[in-house]
Amino acid sequence: MLFQVQMTVKLPTDMPSNQAAEIKAKEKAYSQELQHAGKWRHLWRVAGSYENVSVFDVEDNAELQEIISGLPLFPYMEINVKPLCRHPSSVHDGDA
Numbered sequence: 001m002l003f004q005v006q007m008t009v010k011l012p013t014d015m016p017s018n019q020a021a022e023i024k025a026k027e028k029a030y031s032q033e034l035q036h037a038g039k040w041r042h043l044w045r046v047a048g049s050y051e052n053v054s055v056f057d058v059e060d061n062a063e064l065q066e067i068i069s070g071l072p073l074f075p076y077m078e079i080n081v082k083p084l085c086r087h088p089s090s091v092h093d094g095d096a
């Protein structure tokens, strides 16, 4: 199942920079592991904001929830999830 997930990062302005850097490093490692595993299929920066648009390929809603709630930045993000299905005019296979 494919999902578009939009994540907007809102770190507290008073968070010490070393703590922020540590969380971001953990987030990077976590996301790269999932990208290598094929679960996190796309990761795009929204130009001009601390926000990304991602596409996840997961078994079900429960797996998506597990992945998202495990994000090190999860406590500091607004997250919007949209289920995706194949567009009838797409020339690509259903594999996104």
Ligand SMILES: O=C(O)CC1=CCC(=O)O1
Residues within 6 Å of the ligand: 007, 009, 027, 028, 029, 031, 032, 043, 050, 051, 052, 073
């Ligand atoms: O910087 C972001 O958009 C948050 C994020 C998600 C995966 C990652 O490595 O950073």
